[in-house]
Amino acid sequence: MARINLLSPRLANQIAAGEVVERPASVVKELLENSLDAGATQLDVDIEQGGVRRIKIRDNGHGIVKDDLSLAMSRHATSKIVTLDDLEAVQTLGFRGEALASISSVSRMHLTSKAVGEDEAWRVEAEGKEMTTAVRPASHPEGATIEVRDLFFNTPARRKFLRTEKTEFNHLQEVVKRLALSRYDVGFRLSHNSKQVYDLRPVTDQLHAEHRLGTLLGKKFIENALTIDVEAAGLRLWGWIGLPTFSRSQADLQYFFVNGRVVRDKLVAHAVRQAYRDVLYNGRHPTFVLYLELDPSTVDVNVHPTKHEVRFRDGRLVHDFLFSRIHKVIADVRPESGEMPTQIAEEPESEVASMPTQQSRMAFQREPQGASSSSLPWRSSSDSSGEAAVVRGQLDGLRQLNDNANRAISGIDTNNMFPQGVDPLTGEVLAPDVMGFNGSGSYPVAVDSGERFNNLVAENNEHDMPPLGYAVAQIHGVYILSESSVGLIVVDMHAAHERIVYERMKNAFYAKSVPSQPLLVPINVSVSQTEADLVEDNQTVFEAFGFKVERTGVESVMVREVPIILIDGDIESLVRDVVSDLAVNGSTDVLEARANELMASMACHGAVRANRKLTIAEMNSLLRDMEVTERSGQCNHGRPTWTQLSMSDLDKLFLRGR
Template identity: 35%
Template sequence: MIHRLDDATVERIAAGEVVERPASVVKELVENSVDADASRVEVSVEAGGTERIEVRDDGVGIPADDLELAVAEHATSKIGDIDDLEAGVGTLGFRGEALHAIGAVSRLTVRSRPRGADRGAELRVAGGEVVAREPVGCPEGTTVVVEDLFYNVPARRKYLKAEATEFSHVNAVVSGYALASPGVAVSLTHDGRETFATEGRGDRRSAVMSVYGREVAANMVPVEGTDEDGPLAAVGGLVSHPETNRATRDYVNVFVNGRWVTASAVRDAVVEAYGRQLASDRYPFAVLDVEVDPATVDVNVHPRKLEVRFADEDGMARQVRDAVESALLAEGLIRTTAPRGRSKADQTEIAPEPSGGEREEERGADRATEARHRDAGANAVTGSDAATGPETTTESDEADSGADTPAWHAGARSTGNGGQSADDTDTRRDTDRRFRERPAQTTFDGSDPGDHAFDTLPSMRVLGQLHDTYVVAETDDGLVLIDQHAADERVNFERLRERFADGVTTQTLAEPVEVSLTAKEAALVEPASEALARLGFSATLADDRTLRVSTVPALLADAAGPELVRDLVDDFADGDPERTVERAAEDLLGDLACYPSVKGNTSLTEGSVTDLLAALNACENPYACPHGRPVVVEVGREELENRFERDYPGHGG
């Protein structure tokens, strides 16, 4: 029975408008349908949901006498008073103001017939006012139709995004609940065309196939509980192989007691379980259900109930990480943290200590392998010729310095700080071979080749590499660190942008490439097709879930495959109505610049560093990579002196 909540209960419920876009309406209505014990939920929208939304179910229905109360503010059948709220909410839609809030900003029609009733009733609401109520013949269950959303609130309507964007949000909501409730047959139709439909057989993998396609479904791994102690009563579902991923975390679906939520803490725990098997900008598919005592999770911290708060968030994250990692380990998709080749068996064979000659032979082999890796790393630098610097150490020097010695390090200039003599510096350098001296060299004009004068970058003297990732240099004002990957990425980006500005040259593929799509991606192909064509892609739908790519930009031919179109399609629906092809091109070129750029943990020769710095200096913006990360970090002389407390009384003596 539906009833109004008392004032004390209403005050404890988070205030906030539940209707901000069509997807908000769809979410509330689908949750109500699932709560109504529906076995079938059909969602149909027009113009992305801005013109018409219809949600039909075969649930328990609403008695005719309760219809008016159903659209009243703070009226519900799901909680009685504040005690129910304190005990935790076990239903999806419970707050009671959803239909009231929707009816206040639209033309709302509710048609319902309870199970076993002879006939149903229909109620019509416009702008919050009941305008008609009458008996009607209709199937068992409830149908809610929302038309002209925000017709009476033009200021809010103008903030809606493009139809494709609004439908993308609707698609995400319906997909989420289709995956959360595999026992319910859920379908979504847009402008008369079915986007997807699940079978409702209770098979979650089958639901994944309907929503994300056969390729994704075939690469999902079952998650079956955790051995970790914590607040979760159960954790289970499906996660994808590391190779099956996307550029957005939107496909990491989390259900808390059956409620589809964003739950950032759970999403982060899922991604962390993959360790280094995923690139930092890639995310897996996941359909993960966690069960927890309703009293220990607050689903009312967000006006639209998208976020939840766990009483023991750390314990929850630990259990989720363990469950996902165990599932991936069982499939052999990630390695354990034990070093390669080291067994976890109960007994380990004990071999005799090798003789000194054998140990020296092994060290020699390790040094040869390391040298090959250094050469390969130096030759990997793109956009400049990797000049090999002169060898500065003997084999015995390398043996003394250890296997972690960087490929090259220029000698440091003695400054006599604090009365320290150059002899003291030389003595310490002989003791610690991490920074090796460079033989005396001069250019034709007699200058030190380690000194670099630039127009944009500060003039600097390169000292060496730190962790084979950062170039270390001295300037007149202090110390400079340069991220070699970010620097090379900036250089490559500006070169690609210059070529792209001259016009997009396309390259026809010898054979068209077919790319599998999710329901969301497939729905975005048509709205994005014109922009894709301007970027140099010729891509059309071969069927409902397959994209056929026949041409790509010539710039991409060797750097990335046609599968990149999939990320672009998704990106075009991220909700920015001001997004232009030019901005999309810059984002694309920024990603492309990353592929060939020299990576961290790569030893560079002095010559390649010189070329890299010269190319960086010629860039329009040498201080940030195309993704916004800093390229150059400078530590000033004053900051160094403060850190070393050189103003300490009596220090100058």
């Protein structure tokens, strides 16, 4: 057996380069992060042949003093951390001190720098041979310029794994894009083969930040995005989330930053996916650019060589915070007529593909976001698989709950939104003495809803019209046509009613604190000791959803009570799924997901069917219900429920004004 030898500095650096330097994009990432850590406010990136031939990065940071230039090329040499306490609360993008040494071992690298306050600039060179470097005078303004040529020239095996020039540059461009999204106060210029790709100036206000977003991600994202800025329990979340109807076939328009560091974290992805679960079309992925700010000491960034992953000290708190806040923003979307969304400067259409977006021409109103620190410990799980079993024996009971919710929601005061003399729930013209509900609790007695109704609506100012307007006709028993102050609104009546029924079922179901039923014959479930410990430690998770699960042995648990809505389901499999989710994510919403699947199925079957003729009163009642129902823009399957054509859109169709 070979004797143990000490690796040479060059070989050690080349081994480290295998972790740090995967392709030209990796080089650009490391160098740009160093420049940002040096306080640069302007970064110029010049690329040739996808970065394989040449990478040149220039910054205006504080530079490197002469005596530190040679040391900067050594492994484990950094100015960013000194003690273990520094490592446990890292606030810089880089901290390992391996980037320059690794890059110089597989390329020809030149570093020129002038430190702030010094009179001269200095240059150091390394070409992947010996690790000794020589420093000589140079001409350079304050800051630093790093030039990397002939990447992997001395490791041909690594060079063979590189892709085409276009592919490599696309990866490199994505790195610049992410860093530009992380630091709006820094300017970025990117050119490839002497052709300018980006010229992003530093921005400090919302309008210019959204313009940068539009430049990098396409203006359609901004047109279909909701802003979020909430704070609770020492966490702050801000940024933009795409509307459910603006989704992608791939998870490629998702950017998440933790204290300014771009990360790809499973916990974060899981929380966001669950927040969109009820409103996203099957197989689609949400879009977002989100920023999480928290105490650096509560997040470990030293868990991956490329620093793409992080570990939170309290992952469950972070997960529930992200889920609850994003879920609330989506639920609070309300249509508001008479105002168009903010547009950014015209530019070529991006490659962002979206589902049909009824809201793309409408403004949206959200309720103010509070800073409550309450969390939902059982609302957090991966997608549940399989169809929920239909509990026929409980259908009547849930329909009764739905009827109760219908009556409760009828009490919402919306009179101020509608013209005088028109019923706010139905849009019908009312006799003068029946503006309130009659003694039986049913809708008010309506009078002539034909010509008199239309005349009354026409006489009222446009600002008195409700957001979804008033129904004027039904098309082929499927779509409702409504006249609003903006133009024409088309509603898919089945999809809209399906969402309304579903939301009322959920509200009624959870308002009763999830009623449960004892099992005549308790179910014994064999589990591992670790899984039994999880069940014992998470009793509140099961109790919150009507389950009573007790530990009966070292490797067994007993199910004694289950929620009524899941009484006929596969209880053993359900318990195992919950335990598995707890083990992976630290929390679960498998129980809620199964119940919601069942209620969604019931709502679909209970909603008004196509080809059913509705009266004007019934159509207006549906529109009013949509205006006060959460997530009414999508049905239970994520399909849009309504779309709008403004008067200008209609004029374009018929070439009016030309």
